[in-house]
Amino acid sequence: MTTPHHLSDLHAALRPSVIDLGLGHPDPTLLPLDAIRRASARAVARYGAHALGYGYATGPGPLSDWLRHRIAQHEGRAPDADEIAITGGISHALDQLITLCTKPGDVAMVESPTYHLAVRILRDRPLKLAAVPYNADGPDVAALSALIGRLKQEGERPRLLYCVPTFNNPTGKCWSDAVRREVVQLAVREGFLIVEDDAYRELAYDGPTPSSLWSIAPAGSVVRLGSFSKSLAPGMRVGWITADRDVIARYATCGLMDSGGGPNQFAAMAVAAYCEAGEFDPQVAQLRAAYRTRRDALLNAIAIHLPAGCEVHTPAGGFFVWLRLPGVSARRLLPTAEAMGVSFVPGQRFFCDGQGGEDAIRLAFTLYPPAQLQEAVRRLAQAVQAHDQN
Numbered sequence: 001m002t003t004p005h006h007l008s009d010l011h012a013a014l015r016p017s018v019i020d021l022g023l024g025h026p027d028p029t030l031l032p033l034d035a036i037r038r039a040s041a042r043a044v045a046r047y048g049a050h051a052l053g054y055g056y057a058t059g060p061g062p063l064s065d066w067l068r069h070r071i072a073q074h075e076g077r078a079p080d081a082d083e084i085a086i087t088g089g090i091s092h093a094l095d096q097l098i099t100l101c102t103k104p105g106d107v108a109m110v111e112s113p114t115y116h117l118a119v120r121i122l123r124d125r126p127l128k129l130a131a132v133p134y135n136a137d138g139p140d141v142a143a144l145s146a147l148i149g150r151l152k153q154e155g156e157r158p159r160l161l162y163c164v165p166t167f168n169n170p171t172g173k174c175w176s177d178a179v180r181r182e183v184v185q186l187a188v189r190e191g192f193l194i195v196e197d198d199a200y201r202e203l204a205y206d207g208p209t210p211s212s213l214w215s216i217a218p219a220g221s222v223v224r225l226g227s228f229s230k231s232l233a234p235g236m237r238v239g240w241i242t243a244d245r246d247v248i249a250r251y252a253t254c255g256l257m258d259s260g261g262g263p264n265q266f267a268a269m270a271v272a273a274y275c276e277a278g279e280f281d282p283q284v285a286q287l288r289a290a291y292r293t294r295r296d297a298l299l300n301a302i303a304i305h306l307p308a309g310c311e312v313h314t315p316a317g318g319f320f321v322w323l324r325l326p327g328v329s330a331r332r333l334l335p336t337a338e339a340m341g342v343s344f345v346p347g348q349r350f351f352c353d354g355q356g357g358e359d360a361i362r363l364a365f366t367l368y369p370p371a372q373l374q375e376a377v378r379r380l381a382q383a384v385q386a387h388d389q390n
């Protein structure tokens with residue numbers, strides 16, 4: 001079956017001759033189409049017209065209840081019923097959160113590198129951005145502290161830190177436990193809000209996922225944004241927030257929610273029916289197995305085909321490998337690589353101040369099967385060789 005272009009942004013984005021490792025998408029063949037079809041039918045049968053109503057601003061109770069139970073089991077801290085809300089995914093929740101918790105011109109601190117499209121959302125407000133350098137095991141806490149001191153001297157008070165502590169986009173790295181604790185302590189001391197983007201929590205390949213900042217923080221210091229986009233399907237547009245009850249109350253009573261602009265009730269009900277039937281864990285297990293194999297295929301191909309000087313670290317989860325190619329300009333490499341049939345995102349795009357990542361590239365390993373990942377790296381190696389000769 002061919003998919004008409006207007007039905008799928010992914011198919012529209014794909015260029016047949018290019019293996020595009022720039023796209024942080026799931027493989028469509030791994031999406032649980034039949035299970036979602038069955039879950040949607042069950043949602044309509046079980047919840048009747050409720051499934052097609054506006055629903056509550058905090059989303060359907062069955063999904064919150066399922067999430068509360070799961071979070072308690074996996075994270076050792078259960079959000080109370082008024083400490084969780086269902087959202088339309090992380091992007092939507094982040095946009096709404098900063099609308100409610102900041103005013104234009106406030107300072108948001110971000111890791112450097114960080115998820116480039118969250119930076120777009122923060123800039124829309126607009127917020128002023130301050131970059132926090134990244135060490136091997138998370139943000140440089142001394143540099144973060146010094147940055148806050150500098151901002152205060154300039155009469156600014158940083159309002160929030162947006163971060164992806166677990167299986168980071170773009171680096172795939174995780175903050176260590178010590179850094180998690182230190183950053184939370186700093187937030188409590190300095191009075192800024194941590195906005196924890198937890199998009200990749202379920203996709204762990206080598207062992208348990210680190211604790212969320214939300215689960216170790218005192219009440220009020222962390223808002224954690226979760227999503228079914230990576231663990232189930234991005235098209236569902238369903239996620240959740242765990243936060244202090246004051247934040248949830250503001251979120252749930254704002255004008256957008258009053259006007260019915262909350263989560264998609266039908267999609268959230270379908271996800272509830274899917275999760276209640278016990279289908280979530282097997283799906284996550286299947287994704288983990290598939291993506292682990294793909295990650296390993298990509299890393300093996302890098303070891304075989306790319307020059308010995310390149311630097312790569314094995315991501316323990318998530319979608320991405322961050323590859324440094326010392327001496328190579330990633331931006332100049334891109335057109336050469338695309339002409340040779342492979343694409344990526346140049347590293348500089350993930351630095352909000354444009355300072356860094358010139359010789360780095362982000363490669364997603366989720367969209368293509370291992371053979372295509374290997375072919376992509378072979379083409380990338382040819383492009384690097386051509387770049388070296390110029």
Ligand SMILES: Cc1ncc(COP(=O)(O)O)c(C=O)c1O
Nearest residue numbers: 024089090091115169199227229
């Ligand atoms: C770190 C991070 N946050 C958020 C998102 C988007 O989340 P959602 O689909 O829930 O809006 C992505 C998607 O690539 C991501 O990588």
